Amino acid sequence: MTGSESGQIFKKRPLDGIRVVDLSRVFAMPFAGANLADFGAEVIKIDTHHTQFMDTTRTITGPFPDNDPGEAYWERAGTFHTLNRGKTSLTLDLRSEAAQDLLKDLVRVSDIVLENFTPRVMARFGLDYASLRAVRPDLIMVSNTGYGHSGPWSNFGAMASALEPTHGTGAFMGYLEDSPNGRAPEDAPNKMGNSYTDFLATWTALTAIMASLLYRARTGQGNWVDLAMYQVGVSYAGEGILDYAFNGRRTRRMGNRHQSMAPHGCYPCQGENQWVTIAVRDDADWRAFSQVLAVEEGFGGILDEKFEEPLGRLNNQDELDDIVSRWTSTQGQYQVMEVLQKAGVPAGPVLNARGLLTDPHFRDRGYFEAVEHPPETGLGRREYIGRGWRLSKNDLSITKPASLLGEENDLVLHQLLGLTEAQIQSLEQVDLIGKTPVGGTAPATVSLERQVELGWTVERDPDFLPR
Amino acid sequence: MTESAGSSTSPANPGQGILEGVRVLDLSSHVSGPFCAKLMADYGADVIKVEQPSLGDVARRSGPFVGDDPHPDKSVQFLYLNSNKRGITLDLTSSSGKAILKELLAKADVLVENFSPVDSKNLGLDYHSLGAVNPELVLTSITPFGQSGPYRDFSATDIITCAMSGLMYHSGDSDRKPLRNVLDQSFYVAGANAAAATLAALFQRLNTGEGQRVEVSIVECLASHLVQAVPYYTYMGAIKGRRPVRGSGFEELMPAKDGYVVPSVQGSQPWPVVAELIGLEELKDERFATGAGRIEHGEELKELLIKGLANWDRKPLFQASGEQRLVFGMAQDAGDLFDCEHLRERGFFVEVDHPVSGKAEYPGMGPKMSAMDFEFRYPAPLLGQHNTEIYCEELGYTPSDLVNLRSGGII
Numbered sequence: 001m002t003g004s005e006s007g008q009i010f011k012k013r014p015l016d017g018i019r020v021v022d023l024s025r026v027f028a029m030p031f032a033g034a035n036l037a038d039f040g041a042e043v044i045k046i047d048t049h050h051t052q053f054m055d056t057t058r059t060i061t062g063p064f065p066d067n068d069p070g071e072a073y074w075e076r077a078g079t080f081h082t083l084n085r086g087k088t089s090l091t092l093d094l095r096s097e098a099a100q101d102l103l104k105d106l107v108r109v110s111d112i113v114l115e116n117f118t119p120r121v122m123a124r125f126g127l128d129y130a131s132l133r134a135v136r137p138d139l140i141m142v143s144n145t146g147y148g149h150s151g152p153w154s155n156f157g158a159m160a161s162a163l164e165p166t167h168g169t170g171a172f173m174g175y176l177e178d179s180p181n182g183r184a185p186e187d188a189p190n191k192m193g194n195s196y197t198d199f200l201a202t203w204t205a206l207t208a209i210m211a212s213l214l215y216r217a218r219t220g221q222g223n224w225v226d227l228a229m230y231q232v233g234v235s236y237a238g239e240g241i242l243d244y245a246f247n248g249r250r251t252r253r254m255g256n257r258h259q260s261m262a263p264h265g266c267y268p269c270q271g272e273n274q275w276v277t278i279a280v281r282d283d284a285d286w287r288a289f290s291q292v293l294a295v296e297e298g299f300g301g302i303l304d305e306k307f308e309e310p311l312g313r314l315n316n317q318d319e320l321d322d323i324v325s326r327w328t329s330t331q332g333q334y335q336v337m338e339v340l341q342k343a344g345v346p347a348g349p350v351l352n353a354r355g356l357l358t359d360p361h362f363r364d365r366g367y368f369e370a371v372e373h374p375p376e377t378g379l380g381r382r383e384y385i386g387r388g389w390r391l392s393k394n395d396l397s398i399t400k401p402a403s404l405l406g407e408e409n410d411l412v413l414h415q416l417l418g419l420t421e422a423q424i425q426s427l428e429q430v431d432l433i434g435k436t437p438v439g440g441t442a443p444a445t446v447s448l449e450r451q452v453e454l455g456w457t458v459e460r461d462p463d464f465l466p467r
Numbered sequence: 468m469t470e471s472a473g474s475s476t477s478p479a480n481p482g483q484g485i486l487e488g489v490r491v492l493d494l495s496s497h498v499s500g501p502f503c504a505k506l507m508a509d510y511g512a513d514v515i516k517v518e519q520p521s522l523g524d525v526a527r528r529s530g531p532f533v534g535d536d537p538h539p540d541k542s543v544q545f546l547y548l549n550s551n552k553r554g555i556t557l558d559l560t561s562s563s564g565k566a567i568l569k570e571l572l573a574k575a576d577v578l579v580e581n582f583s584p585v586d587s588k589n590l591g592l593d594y595h596s597l598g599a600v601n602p603e604l605v606l607t608s609i610t611p612f613g614q615s616g617p618y619r620d621f622s623a624t625d626i627i628t629c630a631m632s633g634l635m636y637h638s639g640d641s642d643r644k645p646l647r648n649v650l651d652q653s654f655y656v657a658g659a660n661a662a663a664a665t666l667a668a669l670f671q672r673l674n675t676g677e678g679q680r681v682e683v684s685i686v687e688c689l690a691s692h693l694v695q696a697v698p699y700y701t702y703m704g705a706i707k708g709r710r711p712v713r714g715s716g717f718e719e720l721m722p723a724k725d726g727y728v729v730p731s732v733q734g735s736q737p738w739p740v741v742a743e744l745i746g747l748e749e750l751k752d753e754r755f756a757t758g759a760g761r762i763e764h765g766e767e768l769k770e771l772l773i774k775g776l777a778n779w780d781r782k783p784l785f786q787a788s789g790e791q792r793l794v795f796g797m798a799q800d801a802g803d804l805f806d807c808e809h810l811r812e813r814g815f816f817v818e819v820d821h822p823v824s825g826k827a828e829y830p831g832m833g834p835k836m837s838a839m840d841f842e843f844r845y846p847a848p849l850l851g852q853h854n855t856e857i858y859c860e861e862l863g864y865t866p867s868d869l870v871n872l873r874s875g876g877i878i
Contacts (some may be wrong), residue, residue: 014671053576055758061695078698118608129837142494146794148835151812154494156789161718162729162796166785170720172649175639181696189720189727189798191647199517199692204833205657210666211510215485217673223838231815232833234804235654244801245827246533251800259530264626266635266644273708275645277630279767281552304610334714337621346622348631350645353707354702356633361618367532367687368697382701388657388688389664390613392594392680394671406755435645448705454762455641455711457699464704 010393013040018152018213021106022087023094023115023127025055027160028143028201028229029456030083035206037086038387038396041112044412045087046103049405050435051440057083058405059443065379068440074406075377082384083096084402085371090413091433094125099432105125105417107136112209129224138222140212155280158229160195165446167197167233176255188252191264200236201229218327262313263289263320266350267328269336273458275350276336278327282354286287288343293327354461357383371401406435444446484511485839486501489669491518491577493552494559494592496524498651500581500624500659501548501611503665507577508551509832509841515571516848517551520556520876523850531826539850540823547845548827550819555846555857556878559590563877570862572601577665579862581609584619594680604678605668609661611685616823623685624868628653632689637696641709656692657685711878716769720798725780729796730772732761736792744784744791747775762821820847 018041022033030045047055062069063074089394090106090131092099100265102125107113108245113132115122122143129141141248143149146158160299164170170189207236212223233242241250256277257403264279279290290307293299302323306312313320328336333349340347349355356362384398413427427433451457489512493504501516508514518524526548530734534541546728557571558564572578572862580592587593587608594606609616610622618631626647629635634653634736639646661683696707710719720727732741738757743751749771754760760786761768769794776784781797788795805808813835824846832841858864858878872878 078702165798237865458708
């Protein structure tokens with residue numbers, strides 16, 4: 001934590017007093033909800049104890065501690081805990097009208113609703129914006145879908161791994177070299193992966209919510225955000241689209257190269273699967289860079305006059321990249337970063353998760369935050385990713401681990417909605433609410449050795465210590 | 468806009484964005500800060516872009532350019548990221564420039580900058596100084612590594628921040644190098660993170676009456692995407708990598724007749740629906756019906772998949788998949804998207820007439836909202852286009868003051 005430059009910290013977080021009903025599943029909107037919780041909102045995650053309709057991040061997504069789902073598997077998945085930290089938990093089987101009515105009662109006393117069902121599901125539940133606005137006129141609601149609530153594709157389902165190339169960013173990404181697996185370099189798009197599109201939706205939802213809260217404070221009006229991940233994704237490729245609109249250019253794939261910088265790329269370092277990135281922006285960078293190499297035995301060729309001018313470097317990139325690779329191959333990735341950054345040249349290691357968790361900069365800034373989980377989970381203390389922003393008069397951090405399934409059923413139904421103990425019990429009896437999953441078993445896992453064979457993971461760290 | 472989010476409820480204040488009345492000074496350049504300020508502008512904030520006299524934003528000099536003419540008002544990156552803003556010039560290094568900035572600050576709610584920590588300090592853009600001028604100001608600073616820590620003063624371009632955030636290690640194919648996206652995605656992501664955090668600080672101001680500093684680290688924004696890779700390590704000690712080239716080919720880019728598609732078994736449909744759609748009899752084999760079977764017989768399945776997909780063009784397959792409640796994807800390029808009937812019907816593209824670059828349909832706003840209809844109020848500004856409007860009409864300088872400031876190189 002950098003804390004406040006003036007030393008002053010506000011007593012309340014920015015969203016203190018804001019209540020969020022989070023109906024969402026999987027990655028994009030749950031993560032928006034988690035960030036709202038970090039900002040101080042009270043976020044009630046609506047889930048169900050019917051395993052068939054439970055958030056799949058509790059089950060099939062994993063990962064589980066040491067790859068063991070354990071008995072209480074639905075409380076033990078690492079991605080779930082990343083995306084649902086700070087939230088309280090209410091179970092409701094929304095297929096029933098009684099549960100739908102309870103949800104409306106909850107919306108009546110809430111500020112924000114997050115959901116990512118396909119349009120027809122919310123309409124079928126009678127929980128679309130028009131219905132919810134009838135009980136809460138100034139409601140702010142984000143409906144996140146693949147393709148939005150209007151247009152010919154509006155009822156199509158979607159997932160980020162298929163959306164990423166569909167919304168065009170993949171067209172601006174591809175290898176220059178021949179592919180060992182038969183993909184032709186000149187026409188093969190690629191992906192950033194990591195469910196990239198989901199997070200574009202996360203940041204978009206947060207921005208829209210904050211803008212809507214300001215709008216509501218000024219006008220007393222709510223807002224419905226029809227968030228189509230496809231359309232949001234295209235807005236991240238906007239300059240590429242505009243290049244087509246003006247110039248008719250459809251793609252711009254150049255491997256790891258850059259239109260005006262050279263050398264520019266990702267180069268191998270000592271060790272297996274170790275890489276460093278380098279970007280020589282201009283002549284000043286080039287002078288510094290070439291001097292670093294020139295003093296090394298066997299790299300005098302870097303001073304060749306054909307590399308002196310930017311155009312010469314761009315036109316001789318193959319040769320230049322060979323020299324750079326030959327040099328980086330004798331170095332560690334952090335060594336290259338240190339020596340080039342000292343000379344003022346942009347360079348940095350390609351870090352994996354272990355690299356991030358152990359990197360001195362990320363550690364110094366306290367980016368990863370430790371959370372102590374309740375004993376029922378058997379998770380102990382784990383570290384989670386933090387967030388990309390710091391507000392100088394707040395000490396934003398993860399407020400608490402995700403609640404256990406249905407942990408706040410009584411609290412929400414009794415204290416917020418005024419149900420009696422008997423009424424809550426009868427909801428349990430008809431299985432509208434519940435704390436123990438019905439109808440499922442622990443998800444099957446694939447052994448870590450097999451995962452390495454299949455290429456799902458690169459390696460298992462033998463020195464892995466639970467963080 | 469018909470059939471918009473507004474179809475169920477008409478905008479409360481048509482023609483105005485929901486951030487109407489919020490004034491943003493955008494002192495930033497290139498992508499991260501400009502995208503942050505653009506998002507606020509698209510929501511209706513009054514954004515004034517402040518550029519260094521004569522040179523302007525570095526994005527003005529980066530291609531591609533309209534008609535491949537390297538003219539400062541023809542960079543498509545600049546045009547895209549600075550539409551809906553007004554533009555003025557001001558030399559922030561001069562004492563007169565600093566004095567004028569203070570006048571601008573008095574009326575501003577937000578200042579966005581993405582100078583290096585050293586440059587921003589030298590320019591006097593620290594919160595201590597700016598907050599003294601306007602205690603309600605939200606100062607948003609975006610840098611590659613944040614304002615503290617051992618790398619705070621390191622230099623970086625997009626490829627460096629993609630690498631050091633962990634994103635790039637996981638991007639591309641497992642049997643090849645990590646791969647970067649050409650479109651500076653780390654800077655876009657950071658801009659969106661910055662916009663959300665800035666607006667949160669503005670919302671908090673309603674309760675406290677005070678502004679604050681919002682500090683954004685580009686690598687930390689992108690590292691937030693690793694909601695699988697990080698717990699894979701902290702829960703199992705397993706290192707996730709780039710996408711495997713082995714396996715069945717599902718959820719991966721696979722060749723079709725006229726390009727690439729992403730076949731998928733996800734969604735809530737059983738395997739026979741997937742097999743039926745692709746339309747190859749051999750795919751209906753029981754061995755492929757379960758997830759475990761598809762892993763076990765991955766290589767064989769991939770061969771069949773390639774054979775089946777070779778009969779399909781991208782779009783008919785994509786459409787058929789959607790209608791069958793499957794979630795296939797297809798690789799689209801900029802031209803495909805520009806002509807996309809779905810985006811067209813949602814009114815995503817909006818014509819903008821720029822005085823130098825001319826007319827074109829620009830991509831509009833990501834989300835649609837019931838409370839506002841998106842519109843382009845201004846094309847991207849020419850360098851100093853709104854100097855008279857802001858300095859004379861708003862701050863009360865006379866035309867002859869402006870001449871003096873210009874000859875002094877201040878504006």
